[in-house]
Amino acid sequence: MSATDTTVPAPVRRAVILARGLGTRMRRADDAAQLDPAQAAVAASGVKALIDVGRPFLDYVISALADVGVTEVCLVIGPEHDALREYAAAVSGGRVTVTTAIQAEPRGTADAVAAARGFAGDERVIVVNSDNYYPREALAALAAAPGTALVGFDRAAMVERSNIPADRVRAFALVATDEHGHLRDIVEKPDEQTLAAYGEDAPVSMNAWLFTPAIFDACARIEPSVRGEYEIIDAVRLLVSEGESVTVVPSAAGVLDMSSRGDIASMQEALAGIEVRL
Template identity: 75%
Template sequence: MSTPPPAPTKAVILARGLGTRMRRDDAAAELSSAQAAVAASGVKALMDVGRPFLDYVISALADAGIQEVCLVIGPEHEVLREYAAAASGGRVRVSSAVQEEPRGTADAVAAARDFAGEDRVIVLNSDNYYPAEALRALAGAPGSALLGFDRAALLERSNIPAERIRAFALVRRGADGLLVDVVEKPDAQTLAAFGEDAPISMNAWLFTPAIFAACDRVEPSPRGELEIIDAVRLLVADGEPVTVVPAAVGVLDMSSRADVSAVQDALSTVEVAL
C-alpha cells in the first residue's frame, strides 16, 4: 500500500491580470473614494471590502494548511510587492514572482517554478474567494487535482449571475473520479453534450511539479494566450491522473465594480487571521 503524499503547504495566487473589467467605469456601482481608486488601478485583489480582498483569500488558504504563498505579479505591481512584504510573517509567508508579460495563465504558473521547487502547490485566481472547506478538500487529494464546482451551489451561494456561470469552463469526469477533459468558454453544443450536472472549473488547482514541463509545451490558444487548461490537457494526455474534487459551495468573484458591494456583504462575518 503506497504512502499518500504529504499535504501541500504552498500556494500560488495569480495576480498578474490587467483588471480590464474592474477599470471600466460603472455609474451604478456605489464605491467609496478608496475603492474607486483601487478599481481604477485594476489591482482588484487589493479592493477594500473591510480589509484587502487578498487578506480573505490568504486567510482561507492558511485555514487549509498553507504556510507559504507566492503572488504572481507584473513588473509594474510595486503595490502588490509591498502588500506581500506587509502580509508576510504571521501564519503565512508571502512572497512574489514576476510574470514579465501578460502571456496567459500557463505562463503565469510557470513564473512560480522556483517557488514551487519539487513540492505540490495549490494554484488560485486572485479575484476569487474560495471557502476554506473546499481548499481543505483540494489539499487532501493525491497528486494533481482541481475543484469541480456544483452549478446549483454556485448559483445559490455565489455573487455570480447565471449568464456568467454558463461561460465558465466545464469538466468531464470519469467514473473513477479523474479528469477526462475540461473546456474553456463552452458553446451551447458543449453545454448540451456535457449536461447540466457537469462540474464547473473556477481555476482552483493542485499541481505536481509536472505542470511546469506541461506549461513549457503549451501553444498559444485561439485568443493568443498560453492557457493553463491546455497545460492540464497535456498532463492528462501524458497519463498523469488529475482528480476532480467535488465542491458544492459558493465562490465570491471580484471581477468588476458591480461585484464589490455583494462581496463586502458576504465577507462581513468572515474572520481573517494572517
C-alpha cells in the same frame, strides 16, 4: 497515482495566487456601483485583489489558504505592481510567508503559473485566482487530494451560493470526469452544443488547482491558444493525454467573484462575517 492508491499525500504547504491580471472590467466605470474614494482609486488601477472589502480582499484569500495548512504564498504579479510587492512585504511573517514572482508580460495563465516554478520547487502547490474567494471546505478537500487535482464546482450551487449570475456561470470551463472521478476533459467557454453534451450535472472549474512539479514542463510545451495566450487548461490537458491522473474534487460551495465594480458591494456583504488571521 492509481484510483486504488491509498497513500496519504504529503501536506500541501505552498500556494500560488495569480495576481497578474489586467483588471480591464474593474477599471471600467460603473455609475451603479457606489464606491468610496479609496475603493474607486484601487478599482481604477485594476489591482482587484487589493480593493478594501472590510480589509484588502487578498487578506481573505490568504487567510483561507492558511486555514487549510498553507504556510508559504507566492503572488504572481507584473513588474509594474509595486502595490502588490508592498502588500506582500507588509503581511508576510504571521501564519504565512508571502513573496512575489514576476510574470513579465500578460501571456496567459500557464505562463503565469510557470513564473512560480522557482517558488514551487519540488513540492505540490495550490494555484488559485486573486479575484476569487474560495470557501475553506473546498480548499481543504483540494489540499487533501492525491497528485494533481482541481475543484469541480456544482453549477446549481454556484448560482445559489455565489455572487455570480447564472449566465456567467454557464460560460465557465466545463469539467468531464471518468468513472474514477478523474479528469477526462475540460472545455473553456463552452458553446450551447457542448453544454448540452456534458449535461446539467457537469461541474465547472473556477481555477482552483493542485499541481505537482510536472505542470511546469507541461506549461513549457504547449502552444498559444486561439486567443494567443498560454492557457493552463491546455497544459493540464497535455498532462492528461500523457497519462497523468487529475482528481476532480467535487464541491457544492459557492465562490465569490471580484470581476467588476458591481461585485464589490456583494463581496463586502458576503465576507462581513469571515474571520481573517494572517
